[in-house]
Amino acid sequence: MFESVLIANRGEIAKRIIKTCKRLNIRTIAVYSEADEASPHVKEADEAYLIGPARVNESYLNVDRIIEVAKEANAEAIHPGYGLLSENTDFAKRIQDEGIVFVGPDSYAINQMGSKLTARKTMEKAGVPIIPGTNDPISTTEEAKEFANKIGYPVMLKASHGGGGIGMQIVHNDQELEKAFESNARRAEQFFGNGTMFIEKVIENAHHIEIQLLADHHGNVLHLFDRECSIQRRHQKVIEEAPSPLLKEETRQKMADAAIKAAKAIQYKNAGTIEFLVDEDQNFYFLEMNTRLQVEHPVTEQITGIDLVEQQLKVAFGDELTLKQEDIQIQGHSIEARIYAEDPKTFFPSPGKITKLSLPEAPFIRHDVAVENEYQVTPFYDPMIAKLIVSGSTREETVKNLKTVLSKYEVEGIKTNLPLLKDIVELQAFKDGHTRTSFIQEYILVNQ
């Protein structure tokens, strides 16, 4: 196993990775920006290096500086976490050229999945069902209108290089499309340096369900079942759970098989996730592949008992997976609620100082937290400040546990989405598992 790992990330995920490294006796090297000097991940790592000013472009996305630190600290490997540099092909390649191991797939696989359009083609060729849509870029509003009318509204406009919901919008008619097409292309250009757009048909009443995979350098690909992540705001997940309440056993198996086929098609290595949209008749369609650890990975860890970060490190080191598919079983149920520093109604960010933080404790609770009492939440990074993961032997028990824990979870000084989370767990539709991607729109916003 590696002797040392640099964690090129911040917040709760940096802490999460450090935790597993400590258990495996791996020396941990943290990096931080000027705004994160007092962050928990800096204190918990064995070593920490300042890499630049607050803005991500000057710090957490500063490839040159991170490589410089990795060499100075003699890091054998770099774990990118999620977001930031985790799906940056140039970064993966550059550190490899420096003789440092990237804890993730090779740049070929990241590239194949980095462009949503390329990914669609690759998946179609591999025999994985894709959403009806364009296989080539759409460059003008006129062209977009023509295609939309051909497949029928509503359609989803998507940026090929987009992510986090940016550059993505549903439109219901020509007028909406005219308004949305160019502005989304422009935003994608600003955010991702690429304004290529394409169109997909909207899958009605869809659930967002994904399959967790683990693949090694010896040709083994395993699945760790599914996660349902349908409850979203601004196209970002709010509540995730495993296993999905929607899937029939037969569909679950079919999706796992398709996901394994997809990974094999690009000789994928390390942990990865294939996201699907699933309609209420159990039809599923490839959405995208995330070539990294996911925010919501803890629910899979809770139901399988497998530490995904440990498996990632083993695979990156070159070890063969010792796990066998038949050893991986679903035990119980697990739900993750993301705690965002934001207004619970408008979802606008709410940075500021945390004046009180009270986290309930029980054996069925897991906290992956990036903040502490008196912590200053800055406006520079993602609004997610904590993840609350609650488990139980059944879904019903888990929902009950979550409700109890949320009623005792306290964050003061900043606005958080806790009121929203409490509203969600009270809803009959949530208790019944009727969690379509339109959930928040359908049950929460409609009453405001």
Added chain:
Amino acid sequence: MNQVTASMAGNVWKVVVNEGDQVESGQDVVILESMKMEIPIAAETTGTVKELKVNEGDFVNEGDVIAVIE
């Protein structure tokens, strides 16, 4: 006279009008950026931009006055 105020705390990413410009109700005045989210802040009345109270890169709190429209 009408004030344009920040609907969230964040950095002023872009100022899209100049002092003296004629703006219409609903037209963007600045774009704020916070926690990876951009929020355009629009004028609520039609008029002339009398004063811009912020520059690009400034930090504003929720409720801070960004511009005055007359």
